[in-house]
Structures are given as C-alpha cells and as structure tokens.
Amino acid sequence: MDSGHAPAPLHVLLFPFLAPSHMAAMLDMARLFSDHGAKVSVVTTPGNAHLFHHSPSSISVHLLPFPSSTFNLPAGCENIATLPSSLTANFYSAVFSLREPLSHLLSSLHPDAIISDVVNYWTASIAGDHHIPHVLFLSSSVFAHCVVNDLAVHRPYDSISDQSLPFSIPGFPHSVHLTRSQLPDVFHYSPVLDWMRDAECSSHAIILNSFFALEPEYVEHYYKLGLLRRNLFLPGPVAIAGEPVKKGKKVEPCLEWLDEKEEDGSVVYVAFGTMGRMIEEQIKELALGLEISGERFVWALGSGEVEEWIPEGFERRVEGRGLVLRGWAPQTEILNHPAVGGFMSHCGWNSVLEAVTAGVPVITWPIHSEQFVNEKMLVEVVKVGIPAWDGFKSVKEEEKVVVPAETVAAAVKRLMGSGEEVVAMRKRVAELAQLAWKAVAEGGTSHVDLSRLIDGLIAIRNERRQIKG
Secondary structure, X not given: OOOOOOOOOOEEEEEOOOOHHHHHHHHHHHHHHHHOOOEEEEEEOHHHHHXXXXXXXXXXXXXXXXXXXXXXXXXXXXXXHHOOHHHHHHHHHHHHOOHHHHHHHHHHHOOOEEEEEHHHOOHHXXXXXXXXXXXXXXXXXXXXXXXXXXXXXXXXXXXXXXXXXXXXXXXXXXXXXXXXXXXXXXXXXXXXXXHHHHHHHHOOEEEEOOOHHHOHHHHHHHHHHOOOOOXXXXXXXXXXXXXXXXXXXXXXXHHHHHHOOOOOOOEEEEEOOOOOOOOHHHHHHHHHHHHHHOOXXXXXXXXXXXXXXXXXXXXXXXXOOEEEEEOOOOHHHHHOOOOEEEEEEOOOHHHHHHHHHHOOOEEEOOOOOOHHHHHHHHHHHOOOEEEOOOOOOOOOHHHXXXXXXXXXXXXXXXXXXXXXXXXXXXXXXXXXXXXXXXHHOOOOHHHHHHHHHHHHHHHHHHHHHHHHO
C-alpha cells in the first residue's frame, strides 16, 4: 500500500578483512554504495578506525572490540600488516571470534544485506541466521577467482611432486602454466578453501573489483563452468569510480621532483605494497640493480629496518636520477604523473588496477598470496607486463630466491626501452586505461553493474517485507 512516503534507502553493512589492501578496496566500495543512495554501515575494530576518518558522513562506522590478549597478540595489533608471520594463525582465530559480536550488531542495526570480504567467509552463515542476503566481496580479478575455482575442481597439481614443475589448467581460456610453489596460500589449507567455496555457494552474489573489458573471457568462463553460478558484479576499478584521479597535483615533494623531468614516460616507479617484505640481501641487490640500469626511478621503500639496508652512498650516487621515498607514498598520483612510464610492482590487485587505469605497464615481482596468479594475467593474458626474472618463484618465504642486480637492471631497461614488444604493451595498457574510465562513467558496465546489484537487493528487501505483511 502506498503511504505517500519515499521508500527507505537500501541499508548495507560492509565487513572488510583487517588488512590494508582489503580495507582500502572495501572503503571505496562503501563510498560507491553511498554515492548510489544507499545507507552504509562499515564494521571494523578500534585499531583500524583511523582508516575510516576521511570517509563520507553518509557512512557510519561501528567498532567491535578486538580480542588481542585472548589470542596472545600484541596490544594494538589489529591489522595483519602489523604482525609477524608467526602470529598469523592467532590473528585469524581472533578475527573469527568476532562472529558473535557481529551477529549482535546485525540484530541492532537490521541491515538489508551484508557485504563481506571473502576472507571473512564465516559471515555467510550469520547472514543466513538473520535472513538477509549475503554478498561476497573479492578485492581481486575474475581471472584469479577462476584460477582458484578451476584448480580446486580439477586439481592438476595432485600428480606433481616437484614444486617447480609447471602444469596447466584443463579447459582454461588461456594456456596458463603455474607451479605448486606459486599456488595461493589457501591451497595449503584445503579446509579454508572448501569453506570459502561453501560461502560462495550460499551467497546472493559476488562482487569483484574489476571491469568487464579487462577480462571478458573469464566472466564468460565463470558462468560456463556452471559449478557455483553466483551472479558476478564488476563495479571496478572501485578506486576511480565516481571520484576521478586528480592528475598533476603539486602537494608532495616527490611529485615536484617528477615535474622536473622533461621527458614523459622516462621514470619507473618501484613499490611493493604494505606487506611486500624483502630480506636485506634482496633490498641491496634491488638498489644496485636500479643504479646500474641507468634509468630514472622513484622507489617507495617504506620505513623501518629496510632503511638501514640501502647500500652506503647509493642515494648520493643516484641523486637527480633516482629518488627514494620513506614511509607513505602517493602511489596513485605518482602513477598518473606524465613522467612515469613503468611500474615495478608486487602485483597486488589494487596496485595492478592503479597501473592499468594510469596506462602504465608493469615489471612483475610477486611476493605472496595470489600475486603470482596476477603476474600470469598481466604477462600472459592481458600482456601489459614483463617478469622481473624468469625461473623459480614461491609464495613461501623460506623458498624465495634472491634476484641479482644485473637481472633487475635488465628488466628495468627492457620495460623503459623502445623495443617492439614494449611499444605494443604501452599501446595496449593505454587502451585499457580508457576502457576502465568508460566502465565507471555513468552508463558504463561497472556503473550499471552496481546499480543492478542495488536494485536486486532492494527487490529482495521489498519481497521480504511483503511476506511479513
């Protein structure tokens, strides 16, 4: 019955995993829902609240106490990036223990749907308890998701004991070869993989931070596989949707340094994310490789002990040609600066999308998680990247090889050169950048996908209200 009042906006509750890249993508997702008129609640812990200080006023933040002491975690360490790997299992147990307080929060907020990071797979059953739709959010590509799904089904690696022996995935759109050493961490904990797949099967839909034109074959492949058949929604790249990157800002000194470079595309940007840790020997080889390459570079080193590992006299010898950044770096602005023509990256998906939307090709240097799969996509499928080195690669810290300076230098010179391969790569990534911006514009595939998801969730809410009478 029409009461004469406008219908209440859709109320969605977002629950990100407590890791920097996951939280950044989820906050962008929250902003997009808010921009589309939804009421948004984000759930996190007190130690991560500062990450949401600059979120729009239309987004409310709810804090759940984090049980650090109960699980023998250092006080205040509520983000996986702040912990040594030896405490990872404790951290996951602490996150899982948020199940009950999250359920209580749902009882008081009464959202119309919960959107949860796939790592928080256990939220699917909570949504079921509260009779609301559950949507899985993956801050990754459709390609990577298909790799995980297909490997879980076909298990081509079972008959291979050699960690370095490549295998392909049966029926995959591209002939992609992986090794056991490159498999994402989840394959080393098979129960977790099964639980994630169960959560996907019971979810209303899947959100992936991608856009259709980047990987159309894998959207088709996902549905063709027919095993899970959840609705896919691709509203990405979520970091640029509704909020264009401001190019050429002169706020940070590093951007002013780039302004001084007269030749466009002459600088390579080097960064390995918030969790891309390297040992001392590798840091030294990387520094020497950048030095002997002769190319211009900006290196986002981070902070902490790595600062002490820089070879003596390195910054003096590369002064004017190379710049080392400590602490936070404005990565989006750097990549979008005209002087930057290449990106040496750990292949975290957020960074991959930032490179693509900036039209910058990549030197791939995966370190952990699904980054080795992302490398395959960039190098072998989309063909906008070259590997930093060929040979053995592993997700495990104890199995990593040290890439020598000469190999680093060769990769940098190759990407920053003018060979036919690189020219084609630059053309392709420039085209993808245009397609990304078109996708998030009004009427683009990403914009339409988000509207479609919201409309579907509203329809479910209205149907439930009618049934309740």
